[in-house]
Structures are given as structure tokens and as C-alpha cells.
Amino acid sequence: TSATKAPAIERQLACSLEDLYRGATKKMKISRDVLDATGKPTNLEEILTIDIKPGWKKGTKVTFPKKGNEKPNIIPSDLVFIIEERSHARFKRDKDDLIYTHRISLVEALTGCTVQLTTLDGRNLTVPVKSVINPTSEEVVKGEGMPITKEPSKKGDLKIRFQIKFPTNLTSDQKSGIQQLLPKP
Template structure:
């Protein structure tokens, strides 16, 4: 028989006209292309047209009789001799899917088979309004923290997040679904950055699903502190090293090893700046902030008389 129109409309072969209408309305509302922006448009359009074609054939007594007797190919090719009660002048003329939809949900010109004058307005009314004609409200967005390490924010990473949410199914019943969302963390993102997944929040009957928003939150780091696009590191240094010099060894957030010679005399509160070793600047690819090393000079708690004498001599005092 080819295409199974009964299966497409989810009805049995003894379905009444009322059964066909009820099933068509439910399926057409579910599969209309304008209600499925997240699906591939061609897929939704094909499904919608298939549903409309099935209703067109099964709701027309002549078409249904030929289909039941000879099958879909014969119906469309006008091949079979007409069965009892079917006009010999019968020819298959498929109806437009939008015309059928408009007859159910308004917007037709009032003439049988006529095209919709305001199909877009009709669709918007039925898909985005409740039975009283009031626009559907959108559920407020759900915000969730996304704890992120400095290493991830430095190099970028991909996160897989499993979510569970409530949606309204094709039968207008709340149901719980689980999904895996991919979050692509970009190098240089800052605390408070929002990642929005439209309509991935919860949904109540008669509403539009809310958005799901993840807020980037920086985890504390054992060595570095972020200041805008700069990285700060506190370095303790002895008075001797502050006066005579020292070589610092640091491991960057992407695992590189920096060797930093300290040549000049370091005073308490001094800061050394290493350019282009800070955080990536997300809006300026290839550029980074600075690494700022803040020195904490440790003074000895006490000195012997001999040490004091040596210091005076070394520093030029008698």
C-alpha cells in the first residue's frame, strides 16, 4: 500500500471523522515548522506536510475509499477503476497543508480550500496565546553557577553538563527530560560571564520554556590571583635576597616554567611586571595581560653584634 496514512495520523482503520480531526490537531500543533525552531527546518516541514496529506486523504470519503482499496500510489496516479460509489470523473487533487491548518485554527478566507490570508497571525495566536487570547508568558530564566578553574579560563575548555528539566509533551502533560549540554569555555572569560541556552529551562502548561543561564565563577587558585586581565602572585623574599638578588621559578597556568632573575634591590612593597604573561584577553585574540609579582621582604627578627658590625661595614657605615 505504500505510505500508511493511518499510522502517520496515529489512528486505527475504523477511525471516525472526529478521531481524525482530534489526531490531526494534536500532531499539526506539535510538528508545525514554526513551532520547531530547534529542529532542522526541512525535517519539521516534511513531517507537517505528511500529517496534512494523511488527514486530507482519510477525511475525504472518495479518497479514503480508493486508498483503502487500491493503495496510495494508485490513488495519486488515478490508476484503478473506480470502486462502487466513486465517480468515474474523480481525479486526485491534494490540498495545501497551510489551507488545512488554517481551517482548524483560523485565518482562511471562508471559501473551501482557499488559502490563508493571515496564516502567520493565526499561527502566532494559537502557539503563543492561551485559550483566552492572552500571550503565553515565558518562564523566568534559571541561573546556575559554573565553578571554573583559572587553568580552564586561561586555556579554554569544553564542559559537558547533564541537566534535568520539566517540559510539556505533545499531550500537554508535564514530563521530565534529561539532556547533555556542551559549554565551550573561551580563553579569557571572566567571573560573571553568562552562557545562555535559550528555552532549556523548565516549562509549565500554557507557557514558553525559560532560558537556562550558567554564570562563570572563578575557583580560588593556590598561587595566582586574577585582577582583570592581569595575574598577581605574592613572593616572599629574604632581606639578603632582596639586597643581593635571586632567581624566581614559576609554573604558568598552561604548564610552562618561567625563570625570572631578580637583579635590582627589592624594597618592601615593590612589584615586578612581566608583560604578556597574564590572562588571555577574550576580545583581543593573541593578547594577554601582565604577570605582576608583589614582593614581601622578610626582615630578620634579631641580629648579633657581629652581624650588625658586618652590615655597617658592608653598607659603608662606620
């Protein structure tokens, strides 16, 4: 007997950046029709387990074959979960790298600062920056980015960028002090 196959059913699976960093197990409840011995459709609830691997990217697909509704003479459709990445309050992902924007005052930018942050797996990271920070400075911490699924021993980089808060106004004394202190154009 030749049976046609119903088209795949796609469902989004939203994951936090923490889930994609550490890996996670998601249980998804699905409800579908199956045919009993007499060919009568009965509703069946089922729990599917999805094993999120560290480093998975948005768009990764997990396919459960033939998990659509059963109907006579039709091969049930595949059920496909598509990984979605939720936006994160502190980190942006750029492929295997993580980008962290650190807010500092102009004084800190000029005199040095220490960046302290909590990684996606909850560790405290301390990054001292000795050099002068300008608006396009980027401090790269090797190996503190996202895990790489295919090379579990490797990670991408963490890129720390800076948002420098300038004073909104200065007195004429402050201005002449700065003109004496800093190099002229």
C-alpha cells in the same frame, strides 16, 4: 496566543583559573519537565555543553534559551550559567593581569634572585631580578597575564610582587657589620 515567559534560572559555574586561561569545555547535566504530544509532563535529562573561552571573566553569562520546565501556556524560562572564578593557590587575577607573590629572604632581596614559576598552562618561567628588591617592588613580565578574549593574540601582564622574610633577631656582631656595610640614614 499570548504566553508569558517564566523568569530566567541562574546557576553558578565554578571555573579554575587554569580553565579560564586555557579555555575548557564543560558538560552540564540538567533535568527538566517537557510536555509530550498529549501535553503530559515527562522528565527529561539533557547534557548541555559550555565552551569556556580563554580570558573569560567571572560574571560572564552563558544563556540556554527555554531550557526550564515546560508547562502549558507558559514559555519555558531561559537557563543562565554565570561564570565563577575559583581562588588559586599561586596566582591572583586583576582583570587581564596575574599577580604572583614570591617569598624571598632579605639576603636575596638585597643581592638578587631568580624567580621560577609554572604558568597556568604549565610552562616554566624564569625571571632573573638583578636590582635590589624592596617591599613595594613589582617585576612586570609583559604578556604573561590572562588571555584577552576579544583579542586572542594578546595577553595581560604578570606582576611579580615580593614578600621579604626578615631575620627575626641578629647578634650585636651582625648589627655592627650591617651598620658598616649599608648606607646610613
